[in-house]
Amino acid sequence: MASSPTTMMKMKLYDSSPPSSTAAARLLPLLRRHHIHFRSSVGPFHNPSSLRTIITRSAFSSSSVITAAMTSETSVKVIDGKKVAKDIRDEIAAEISRMKDSIGVVPGLAVILVGERRDSATYVRNKKKACEAVGIKSYEVCLPENSTEEEVLKYISGFNDDPIVHGILVQLPLPSHMNEQKILNAVCIEKDVDGFHPLNIGRLAMRGREPLFVPCTPKGCIELLHRYNVEIKGKRAVVVGRSNIVGMPAALLLQREDATVSIVHSRTKNPEEITRQADIIISAVGQPNMVRGSWVKPGAVIIDVGINPVEDTTNPRGYRLVGDVCYEEASKIASAITPVPGGVGPMTIAMLLSNTLLSAKRIHNFK
Numbered sequence: 230m231a232s233s234p235t236t237m238m239k240m241k242l243y244d245s246s247p248p249s250s251t252a253a254a255r256l257l258p259l260l261r262r263h264h265i266h267f268r269s270s271v272g273p274f275h276n277p278s279s280l281r282t283i284i285t286r287s288a289f290s291s292s293s294v295i296t297a298a299m300t301s302e303t304s305v306k307v308i309d310g311k312k313v314a315k316d317i318r319d320e321i322a323a324e325i326s327r328m329k330d331s332i333g334v335v336p337g338l339a340v341i342l343v344g345e346r347r348d349s350a351t352y353v354r355n356k357k358k359a360c361e362a363v364g365i366k367s368y369e370v371c372l373p374e375n376s377t378e379e380e381v382l383k384y385i386s387g388f389n390d391d392p393i394v395h396g397i398l399v400q401l402p403l404p405s406h407m408n409e410q411k412i413l414n415a416v417c418i419e420k421d422v423d424g425f426h427p428l429n430i431g432r433l434a435m436r437g438r439e440p441l442f443v444p445c446t447p448k449g450c451i452e453l454l455h456r457y458n459v460e461i462k463g464k465r466a467v468v469v470g471r472s473n474i475v476g477m478p479a480a481l482l483l484q485r486e487d488a489t490v491s492i493v494h495s496r497t498k499n500p501e502e503i504t505r506q507a508d509i510i511i512s513a514v515g516q517p518n519m520v521r522g523s524w525v526k527p528g529a530v531i532i533d534v535g536i537n538p539v540e541d542t543t544n545p546r547g548y549r550l551v552g553d554v555c556y557e558e559a560s561k562i563a564s565a566i567t568p569v570p571g572g573v574g575p576m577t578i579a580m581l582l583s584n585t586l587l588s589a590k591r592i593h594n595f596k
């Protein structure tokens with residue numbers, strides 16, 4: 230674990246200056262660049278609203294401080310998932326070539342796609358491209374919508390037994406006539422790079438146990454917090470959404486990192502009262518703009534997992550992607566936030582590559 234690419238990258242980033250001057254600053258309009266501050270109130274970043282409060286309450290006489298405070302109202306830090314994901318991919322590529330040179334093994338990822346959903350086809354294509362770029366060999370199986378469960382299970386079994394395959398991913402959602410549970414259970418746990426196997430989730434939930442793989446999207450969320458030096462230990466974290474693939478494992482991961490965690494879901498009464506207590510919010514519900522500015526505590530750090538298409542006639546695609554969080558409002562109150570697109574999405578794919586490399590290293594006992 231100590232030599233895993235992600236760990237190494239983390240150490241590297243901690244050693245260097247915070248990414249304010251590079252990644253996030255690039256995303257900010259030029260004029261605002263000079264007003265990024267680091268002030269530890271809640272998050273590690275300057276929190277516009279709380280600084281404003283401090284300024285008005287105490288008798289600062291320096292006009293420059295006041296100017297800085299006033300002009301930095303909108304200086305939320307944009308957490309650049311695209312940039313971080315690229316850094317991680319570069320690191321993974323280097324590790325893969327080191328492994329290939331030293332033991333002649335190339336990591337392999339098998340992807341099973343059932344049906345003709347356009348979004349799924351796009352995701353699978355993107356995963357394949359990402360694999361190629363870092364030197365992972367990808368093996369793709371596309372089955373028609375009306376395939377039987379047995380056919381899918383047959384492919385899984387073949388990949389389970391195939392030594393050139395180190396990771397197996399069954400693209401979700403599966404057609405409704407298939408039993409998702411039965412199919413995901415068939416992936417052998419040593420190759421479950423999605424981390425969806427119940428044994429993996431069970432270990433994730435238990436103290437003193439280690440899962441073989443951490444699910445990619447939640448892992449990507451935590452990785453972003455680490456790389457932007459957001460302290461998790463002792464903080465209040467609220468996860469919005471309780472899905473098996475994001476919300477629940479994200480909550481477990483935050484708890485493993487010593488946060489005090491609450492989960493807000495569709496049956497929660499007054500969810501905004503709970504999210505307003507959060508130093509860290511991870512939202513994964515799939516509802517565009519559900520988390521409003523009024524749900525956010527000043528200075529909170531927001532990780533927005535939602536990738537929701539909304540109609541947009543000005544866009545050539547006819548739609549644009551928005552998160553679960555109302556970015557317009559929340560970015561005025563939070564200290565840091567992930568954009569959509571360009572936030573968690575690219576991290577999910579980077580973590581899939583990371584898990585595939587991890588699997589190949591473990592199977593071949595390569596340190």
Ligand SMILES: Nc1nc(=O)c2c([nH]1)NC[C@@H]1CN(c3ccc(C(=O)N[C@@H](CCC(=O)O)C(=O)O)cc3)C=[N+]21
Nearest residue numbers: 398399400401402423445536570571572574575577578
């Ligand atoms: N077994 C399985 N594992 C998955 O990990 C899995 C899955 N099934 N089914 C579907 C979801 C969705 N998912 C995404 C990955 C990357 C982006 C991504 O890179 N999004 C870009 C935007 C891309 C665009 O512009 O369309 C971004 O947010 O910047 C999005 C979504 C993985 N999933």
